[in-house]
Amino acid sequence: xxxxxxxxxxxxxxxxxxxxxxxxxxxxxxxxxxxxxxxxxxxxxxxxxxxxxxxxxxxxxxxxxxxxxxxxxxxxxxxxxxxxxxxxxxxxxxxxxxxxxxxxxxxxxxxxxxxxxxxxxxxxxxxxxxxxxxxxxxxxxxxxxxxxxxxxxxxxxxxxxxxxxxxxxxxxxxxxxxxxxxxxxxxxxxxxxxxxxxxxxxxxxxxxxxxxxxxxxxxxxxxxxxxxxxxxxxxxxxxxxxxxxxxxxxxxxxxxxxxxxxxxxxxxxxxxxxxxxxxxxxxxxxxxxxxxxxxxxxxxxxxxxxxxxxxxxxxxxxxxxxxxxxxxxxxxxxxxxxxxxxxxxxxxxxxxxxxxxxxxxxxxxxxxxxxxxxxxxxxxxxxxxxxxxxxxxxxxxxxxxxxxxxxxxxxxxxxxxxxxxxxxxxxxxxxxxxxxxxxxxxxxxxxxxxxx
Amino acid sequence: xxxxxxxxxxxxxxxxxxxxxxxxxxxxxxxxxxxxxxxxxxxxxxxxxxxxxxxxxxxxxxxxxxxxxxxxxxxxxxxxxxxxxxxxxxxxxxxxxxxxxxxxxxxxxxxxxxxxxxxxxxxxxxxxxxxxxxxxxxxxxxxxxxxxxxxxxxxxxxxxxxxxxxxxxxxxxxxxxxxxxxxxxxxxxxxxxxxxxxxxxxxxxxxxxxxxxxxxxxxxxxxxxxxxxxxxxxxxxxxxxxxxxxxxxxxxxxxxxxxxxxxxxxxxxxxxxxxxxxxxxxxxxxxxxxxxxxxxxxxxxxxxxxxxxxxxxxxxxxxxxxxxxxxxxxxxxxxxxxxxxxxxxxxxxxxxxxxxxxxxxxxxxxxxxxxxxxxxxxxxxxxxxxxxxxxxxxxxxxxxxxxxxxxxxxxxxxxxxxxxxxxxxxxxxxxxxxxxxxxxxxxxxxxxxxxx
Numbered sequence: 001x002x003x004x005x006x007x008x009x010x011x012x013x014x015x016x017x018x019x020x021x022x023x024x025x026x027x028x029x030x031x032x033x034x035x036x037x038x039x040x041x042x043x044x045x046x047x048x049x050x051x052x053x054x055x056x057x058x059x060x061x062x063x064x065x066x067x068x069x070x071x072x073x074x075x076x077x078x079x080x081x082x083x084x085x086x087x088x089x090x091x092x093x094x095x096x097x098x099x100x101x102x103x104x105x106x107x108x109x110x111x112x113x114x115x116x117x118x119x120x121x122x123x124x125x126x127x128x129x130x131x132x133x134x135x136x137x138x139x140x141x142x143x144x145x146x147x148x149x150x151x152x153x154x155x156x157x158x159x160x161x162x163x164x165x166x167x168x169x170x171x172x173x174x175x176x177x178x179x180x181x182x183x184x185x186x187x188x189x190x191x192x193x194x195x196x197x198x199x200x201x202x203x204x205x206x207x208x209x210x211x212x213x214x215x216x217x218x219x220x221x222x223x224x225x226x227x228x229x230x231x232x233x234x235x236x237x238x239x240x241x242x243x244x245x246x247x248x249x250x251x252x253x254x255x256x257x258x259x260x261x262x263x264x265x266x267x268x269x270x271x272x273x274x275x276x277x278x279x280x281x282x283x284x285x286x287x288x289x290x291x292x293x294x295x296x297x298x299x300x301x302x303x304x305x306x307x308x309x310x311x312x313x314x315x316x317x318x319x320x321x322x323x324x325x326x327x328x329x330x331x332x333x334x335x336x337x338x339x340x341x342x343x344x345x346x347x348x349x350x351x352x353x354x355x356x357x358x359x360x361x362x363x364x365x366x367x368x369x370x371x372x373x374x375x376x377x378x379x380x381x382x383x384x385x386x387x388x389x390x391x392x393x394x395x396x397x398x399x400x401x402x403x404x405x406x407x408x409x410x411x412x413x414x415x416x417x418x419x420x421x422x423x424x425x426x427x428x429x430x431x432x433x434x435x436x437x438x439x440x441x442x443x444x445x446x447x448x449x450x451x452x
Numbered sequence: 453x454x455x456x457x458x459x460x461x462x463x464x465x466x467x468x469x470x471x472x473x474x475x476x477x478x479x480x481x482x483x484x485x486x487x488x489x490x491x492x493x494x495x496x497x498x499x500x501x502x503x504x505x506x507x508x509x510x511x512x513x514x515x516x517x518x519x520x521x522x523x524x525x526x527x528x529x530x531x532x533x534x535x536x537x538x539x540x541x542x543x544x545x546x547x548x549x550x551x552x553x554x555x556x557x558x559x560x561x562x563x564x565x566x567x568x569x570x571x572x573x574x575x576x577x578x579x580x581x582x583x584x585x586x587x588x589x590x591x592x593x594x595x596x597x598x599x600x601x602x603x604x605x606x607x608x609x610x611x612x613x614x615x616x617x618x619x620x621x622x623x624x625x626x627x628x629x630x631x632x633x634x635x636x637x638x639x640x641x642x643x644x645x646x647x648x649x650x651x652x653x654x655x656x657x658x659x660x661x662x663x664x665x666x667x668x669x670x671x672x673x674x675x676x677x678x679x680x681x682x683x684x685x686x687x688x689x690x691x692x693x694x695x696x697x698x699x700x701x702x703x704x705x706x707x708x709x710x711x712x713x714x715x716x717x718x719x720x721x722x723x724x725x726x727x728x729x730x731x732x733x734x735x736x737x738x739x740x741x742x743x744x745x746x747x748x749x750x751x752x753x754x755x756x757x758x759x760x761x762x763x764x765x766x767x768x769x770x771x772x773x774x775x776x777x778x779x780x781x782x783x784x785x786x787x788x789x790x791x792x793x794x795x796x797x798x799x800x801x802x803x804x805x806x807x808x809x810x811x812x813x814x815x816x817x818x819x820x821x822x823x824x825x826x827x828x829x830x831x832x833x834x835x836x837x838x839x840x841x842x843x844x845x846x847x848x849x850x851x852x853x854x855x856x857x858x859x860x861x862x863x864x865x866x867x868x869x870x871x872x873x874x875x876x877x878x879x880x881x882x883x884x885x886x887x888x889x890x891x892x893x894x895x896x897x898x899x900x901x902x903x904x
Contacts, residue, residue, distance in 0.1 A: 035612060035766060045679070045809040046611050141609060147767035149601070149609035157593060157601035159498050160487060160787020227497070297773065300752070314487060315599035315774065315784035321749065322770035332767035335612020349801030357497040 015049035018342040021085040022056045023076050023101060024092035025064045028115060028142075029056070031331035032089060032338075033067055043335070047342045055079045057092075080105045087111040087341050089334060091142075099123055106130040106138065111341035113334055115142035121216035121232035124223065128354035137344055137351050139337035144217045145170050145306045147329030148322040149336070154224045154310070155352055161312040163225040166264040168308035169301050170217040172324045173208035174240050174260040176200045178248075178289075179302045182257055187245045200304055210239035211260065211287040218262035221308070222285040226266055227358040230285050235262075236365035238288035243445075247289075250375050250443045254416065256291035257299045258445065263287070267363050282363040291373055292448045366423030371400070373416050374429060375443040380411035384437045388413060391435065395428040396420065410439060416447060467501035470794040473537040474508045475528050475553060476544035477516045480567060480594075481508070483783035484541060484790075485519055495787070499794045507531045509544075532557045539793050541786060542566040543594075551575055558582040558590065563793035565786055567594035573668035573684035576675065580806035589796055589803050591789035596669045597622050597758045599781030600774040601788070606676045606762070607804055613764040615677040618716040620760030621753050622669040624776045625660035626692050626712040628652045630700075630741075631754045634709060639697045652756055662691035663712065663739040670714035673760070674737040678718055679810040682737050687714075688817035690740035695897075699741075702827050702895045706868065708743035709751045710897065715739070719815050734815040743825055744900045818875030823852070825868050826881060827895040832863035836889045840865060843887065847880045848872065862891055868899060 020036070022029055036043070036053050044050045056067050057076035064072060073079055080088050080101045088105040092098055093116055102112050102119070107130060114120070120127065120143055131138040141151045145168065154163070169175050173195060180191040192209065195201035207213050215235040222230040240260050251258045263286050268279040292299050297319050301307040306324025311317050323329040344350055378384045385404060392399055392415070403414040417425060433441050472488070474481055488495070488505050496502045508519050509528035516524060525531055532540050532553045540557040544550055545568055554564050554571070559582060566572070572579065572595055583590040593603045597620065606615065621627050625647060632643040644661065647653035659665050667687040674682040692712050703710045715738050720731040744751050749771050753759040758776025763769050775781040796802055830836045837856060844851055849872040857864045869877060885893050 031766065039612070039614065042614070042679075042810075043612065046807055147764075148770060149605035152604060152609050153601035156792055157604050157788040158784065159791035160491070160495060160789075161784040162491065162494070227494075312599075312784060314483065314780040314787075316778075316781050318600060318772070318774035320770070320772055323768040326768075328766040329768050332610065332613040332764060335766075336609040337612075339611035340608055343804065344801070347801045349796070349799045352795065355498055358494075 015346045017050040017052040018047065018345055019052050019054045019084055019086045020089060020338065021054060021079045021082065021087070022089045022091070023079070023098075024090070025056050025058045025067055026091065027327040028091040028330045028334065030064070030066060031327040032091060032334050035331055035335050043339065047339055047346065049342065049346055051338065051342055054085060055082065076101055077104070080110075081108070083108060085110055086345050087113065087338060089338060090114040090116060091334065093118070095119055095122060099127070102127060103130050106134050106136045109134040109136045111137040111139070111345060113139045113337040113341055115140065115330055115334060117143040117213070117216040117220060118232070121219040124220070124231070124354075125229055132353055135350060137341045139341055139351065140220070141337050142330045142333035144220050145308055145320070146322070146324040146326065147332045148306055148308065148320045148324065149333075150221070150308055150320055151224060153320065154221065158310070158312055158315060161314045163310060163312045164266050165311040166221045166225045166308060167298070168217075168221070168262050168306065169259055169298055170262050170306055170308065170324060171208055171214045171260060172304035172306060173201050173205065174214070175301065175306070176304045177209070178240060178243065178258055178260060181243070181245065181248050185245060185248075188241060188243055209241055211237040214260060214262045214287040218264055218285045218287055221262065222264035222283055223356070225264055226283050226360055227355045228283055228360040229356045230283055230362065234285055234362045236286035236288070240289055243289050244443065246375070247443045247445055250373060250414065251291040251445070253414070254291065254373065254447075255294055256447065257294050258289055259292055259298060260287065261290050261292070261298070266360070269363065281360050283360045284363040284368050286365060286368065288446060290446050290448050296448070366421060368422045369419040370422045370425055371417055371419050371447045372425045372429070373414070373443070373445050373447045374432070374441065376413045376415070376432060376441055377439040378411055378413050379437045379439070380406055384411070385413065387435060387437050388415070388432060391431050392417065392428055395424045397424055397428055412442070467798045469502040469504040470499065470797055471504050471506045471536055471538045472541060472790065473506060473531045473534065473539070474541045474543070475531065475550075476542070477508050477510045477519055478543065479779040480543040480782045480786065482516070482518060483779040484543060484786050487783055487787055495791065499791055499798065501794065501798055503790065503794060506537060507534065528553055529556070532562075533560070535560060537562055538797050539563040539565060539790060541790060542568060543786065545570070547571055547574060551579070554579060555582050558586050558588045561586040561588045563589040563591070563797060565591045565789040565793055567592065567782055567786060569595040569665070569668040569672060570684070573671040576672070576683070576806075577681055584805055587802060589793045591793055591803065592672070593789050594782045594785035596672050597760055597772070598774065598776040598778065599784045600758055600760065600772045600776065601785075602673070602760055602772055603676060605772065606673065610762070610764055610767060613766045615762060615764045616718050617763040618673045618677045618760060619750070620669075620673070620714050620758065621711055621750055622714045622758055622760065622776060623660055623666045623712060624756035624758060625653050625657065626666070627753065627758070628756045629661070630692060630695065630710055630712060633695070633697065633700050637697060637700075640693060640695055661693055663689040666712060666714045666739040670716055670737045670739055673714065674716035674735050675808070677716055678735050678812055679807045680735055680812040681808045682735055682814065686737055686814045688738035688740070688820075692741055695741050696895065698827070699895045699897055702825060702866065703743040703897070705866070706743065706825065706899075707746055708899065709746050710741055711744055711750060712739065713742050713744070713750070718812070721815065733812050735812045736815040736820050738817060738820065740898060742898050742900050748900070818873060820874045821871040822874045822877055823869050823871050823899045824877045824881070825866070825895070825897050825899045826884070826893065828865045828867070828884060828893055829891040830863055830865050831889045831891070832858055836863070837865065839887060839889050840867070840884060843883050844869065844880055847876045849876055849880055864894070
């Protein structure tokens with residue numbers, strides 16, 4: 001077919017092909033290569049030039065019968081250094097030596113498309129700086145929420161707005177486990193075992209269940225949404241290993257469901273020395289389990305799906321929903337970026353650069369306004385409620401609801417607080433556990449809702 | 453502040469300001485002007501240059517106390533012709549003379565940002581051609597689904613994928629009315645009156661309730677999603693004025709809810725003369741009320757909210773949700789486009805052009821595979837079911853479920869068909885109405901579900 005021709009526009013001479021090298025031919029890479037081949041004509045029409053796959057770096061060359069043998073190499077460092085390659089697609093993951101591969105490509109002004117959230121969350125600034133210095137594109141839609149268009153909406157569609165909050169279910173494994181616990185009443189170990197059996201959890205599930213994956217994504221979303229540098233280490237992180245069947249049940253009793261959320265907020269920091277109505281802003285970025293109301297749009301996102309909820313000053317409340325992982329969905333996001341980078345190459349331009357002009361500081365977790373739900377097993381005698389309430393009052397935490405349920409041997413007390421600094425709440429819970437009247441703290445979890 | 457500086461990148465000399473003219477200072481325009489002013493510093497940091505508002509064309513200059521008097525003009529034609537204006541933002545709507553204003557701006561290579569769905573759906577090709585000839589940008593995120601990022605995801609994020617279906621609630625007025633009918637059991641006239649009273653419906657509601665607004669948006673979505681030219685006239689259009697309380701009730705009985713959907717599909721057209729497994733593709737674009745399962749993500753989109761559901765080969769099922777109208781949300785989308793066009797101006801590049809290379813034909817509505825739900829009041833006697841079933845069989849339509857409910861005087865029969873060409877179904881319903889045994893056709897509506 002003739003490339004570069006768009007119906008209704010004047011005929012142009014076909015642009016030269018855009019030459020693509022791919023690092024990795026695993027779950028995502030093989031789908032990228034398949035789509036590049038199967039949809040070659042359509043992609044050429046959209047880019048205005050052919051996308052030509054010229055090399056694929058893999059570790060085990062014999063394991064990829066679908067990739068033309070002539071394209072396969074085990075020399076990834078050599079591939080990224082080839083000066084006839086215009087765009088490098090990186091889907092191997094990992095920090096080292098992947099970072100050096102991408103830096104090599106960027107230094108020689110090749111465009112880079114990556115799905116590597118961990119690398120971006122840890123070394124984003126260094127990669128951005130290399131891209132800027134060389135005038136190269138660095139795109140990474142696939143790094144957050146798989147196929148769901150999110151980076152582009154945050155960075156471009158909402159570029160004329162002020163984002164106040166980004167809140168998402170961005171890890172399918174943990175969402176699958178929590179959904180299973182909710183649906184079946186199973187405990188965490190059983191639900192994890194089932195997820196592993198079905199292939200939703202890896203043999204070593206730590207990256208997912210301990211929240212590392214979600215924290216990397218939170219760092220990326222916060223960086224872009226708030227035009228500040230937020231790294232993985234800036235994100236407060238709690239996983240789901242501590243979530244119990246009792247927590248799930250307690251959530252249901254207050255009309256909530258438990259989700260692991262990545263939460264990025266633009267917050268006002270009080271106590272500005274200048275006084276008056278003045279305030280400064282900061283970014284809070286955190287990953288932890290939360291009880292959210294069952295009628296919240298995020299509450300109905302079940303199984304391995306992802307969804308991200310965005311609040312912006314003018315746009316209001318938006319939600320983006322779709323498959324958060326998987327070879328084909330992730331490859332779709334990679335190819336969307338590849339088309340954009342290739343178009344930029346042909347036009348001689350660049351997409352949006354890193355934008356960290358706001359440089360907002362990170363709010364420490366202890367200062368984040370939280371609401372807690374706490375269930376306690378207590379003595380079934382008069383005066384216990386007063387003792388417990390007193391502990392909260394001492395810490396300056398006001399209570400939203402208190403529910404007392406008598407039982408045979410003892411009683412349970414369910415407390416939901418108003419918003420208070422997280423450190424004050426955590427401190428109070430620790431003190432409650434030491435009270436004689438409190439037998440056991442059966443469930444402690446943050447609750448989402450309007451904070452004071 | 454110094455413009456053009458991005459943290460972490462080498463210092464660049466500030467780019468000259470990008471000069472913006474706005475047509476209209478109504479509900480959307482006034483919000484665009486407010487955001488341009490209030491967020492001037494942030495926008496400058498994001499664009500890399502100041503966005504300078506240099507003129508606002510209005511009809512009644514005394515009615516806009518918030519707009520600096522020095523910027524106001526009643527001469528829109530003069531404003532768009534000013535060669536010191538880099539980008540024209542159009543938020544006045546209408547076809548004439550708006551089209552000529554935009555053509556004037558494009559002819560002199562100014563970028564254009566518009567929220568005008570009717571103009572794009574009717575004269576998109578002419579505007580695209582003018583933009584292409586001049587190398588100018590034409591952006592219109594705000595034309596479909598207000599603040600919800602949709603055009604950019606369809607055109608850019610999914611540029612490496614094959615979209616198979618786009619299905620959306622894209623008109624807030626009709627969704628509000630249908631939600632009210634569902635929640636309160638009210639009939640259409642009462643629900644419309646309430647919507648008018650609350651300001652959700654205009655004094656002349658035809659553009660909304662007769663589906664014109666949704667059809668224009670369907671035309672735009674289908675054009676972009678399928679890289680083909682689809683105009684408003686190509687979209688089959690049925691509004692909600694015929695939806696009754698009986699329809700809503702009938703939907704509930706089969707676990708569905710009634711929504712007015714804009715549906716754009718890539719369909720395989722059978723009967724290719726070449727025979728064999730070969731087929732050709734076409735586009736179906738239509739707007740009509742549909743019964744959709746209550747557990748479908750679109751079913752829970754209530755009130756004035758919009759949502760668009762997209763299915764793509766690799767990405768899978770995505771959904772985009774948010775406020776579909778209103779001054780501030782629409783202004784957010786306009787400003788996102790304005791930032792993009794301004795960035796392109798500074799970089800000397802252009803965003804994606806019109807892409808109609810696929811040039812798929814339009815599938816006539818009569819050939820669209822539909823499923824129908826039909827309720828009939830019939831004689832309560834043996835043999836009626838056979839007569840009714842015979843009418844469907846004659847037209848080659850197979851039935852999915854038949855439910856008979858006896859009543860005192862007569863009986864009702866509820867039929868849900870399998871997928872069949874729409875014309876065959878419509879013809880059968882017409883014939884049913886003429887049968888002696890059928891007293892009345894009480895409800896006819898298409899049902900969404902897997903088509904054969």
